[in-house]
Amino acid sequence: MTRLSSRIRSVPPSPTFAIKAKAQALAARGRDIVDLSTGEPDFLPPAGVREAAVAAVMANENRYAPVAGIPALREAVAARYRELGLNVGADQVLVTHGGKQALYTLSQALLNPGDEAVVLTPAWVSYLPQIELAGGVPVCVPCAPEDGFQPDPDRVAAAMSEKTRFVLLNSPANPTGTVLDAGRLAAIDAAAAAVGAIVISDELYRAITFSEPATCHPTLADKSLDRTVIVDAVSKTWAMTGWRVGFMLGPRDLVTAAAKLQGHSTSGVCRINEAAALAAITGPQDFLEPVIEELRERRDLLVAGLKHIPGIHLDVVPNGAFYLFPRVDGLFGKTAPDGTTLRSGGDVAAALLAHGGVATVPGEGFGEPRCVRMSYATTKEAIEAALVGMSAAVAALS
Ligand code: PLP
Secondary structure: OOOOOOHOOOOOOOOHHHHHHHHHHHHHHOOEEEOOOOOOOOOOOOOHHHHHHHHHOOOOOOOOOOOOOOHHHHHHHHHHHOOOOOOHHHEEEEEEHHHHHHHHHHHHHOOOOOOEEEHHHOOOOOHHHHHHHOOOOOEEEEEHHOOOOOOHHHHHHHHOOOOOEEEEOOOOOOOOOOOOOOHEEEHHHHHHHHHOEEEEEOOOOOOOOOOOOOOHHHHOOOOOOEEEEEEEEOOOOOOOOOHHEEEEEEEEHHHHHHHHHHHOOOOOOOHHHHHHHHHHHOOOOOHHHHHHHHHHHHHHHHHHHHHHOOOOEOOOOEOOOEEEEOOOOOOOEOOOOOOOOOOHHHHHHHHHHHOEEOOEEEEHHHOOEEEEEEEEOOOHHHHHHHHHHHHHHHHHOO
């Protein structure tokens, strides 16, 4: 048996990839499975993206890229944020292998063993493992479904101390779809500034909202990014999850330190993918409005259908991203046809998959075992089939 480091043994595998693998295994055995577990858009990137990638291949862009990213892309990312009112230069941008690697690198660059990082829960599945892999201590501040998962700034402030190196914010959020209230964000920002903590604002879903736009966090108080880091990517907005291009924008010394780590770990992102990302960001953006309209219709379809399934309850309809995170604790105590008594989101997700053929993600991996995550980045037909499947699975409980 290989002797693995305690560091790697201490973290669980990604639960979102695990449920997907389980659903795919059932489908391979011939079961009809409807997949609501997927955290990626189902539409195509804009046409210019493909063309730019092909052009980069034909132009023999075969060599190592600069570690921090190709200059044109760094500048385009900075310009996108300058349009929102930030005072940010290309030298404050690091191109990373997706938003995930930007976040991983930030924990590595900011945390000494024992340092604390404040995380609002429910939280995206990799935040806590990434902090722990860097030797940090996550301090979780629960946000209740009944409050629409909005944070209580006083509780967030109370979780901070001189040990806090950063607070992690995500709006719109995965898994809840919540667009965080700007007033609460400002209060959290002030509390972080008071203890000298950095704010990391994960803005991967910022462009995907259904009513008012989500706040770009540093526009509230730190327009020069002196104590705020934005994490973004082409993954969700431009439907380019597999291209693996993300960014961080932040203080120059931190970006330089993060680039140093990237230089020793992954090197720069593939030039072809960077050319595609550049085309995505600088190309026409009119593709997005119909996408958002379609997502809104799918959200409304799923929300309306869930109202008819007893035991699955959505407290507040969320305004962004493409997820619902309803409570399923109304089903706890019931027994599935295979004899399992349901006691957690994981048990309910397993019953929905086994007896309804619907894949959802258990809330445990996000820090809220009363819920399951449903993605509506799928067709309306799939959503309708999922509602039928989930109704059947719930009706089969005793
Ligand atoms: N942050 C959040 C909130 C996410 O939902 C995801 C992906 O699901 C990521 C970061 C990672 O994104 P990427 O695919 O660009 O690495």
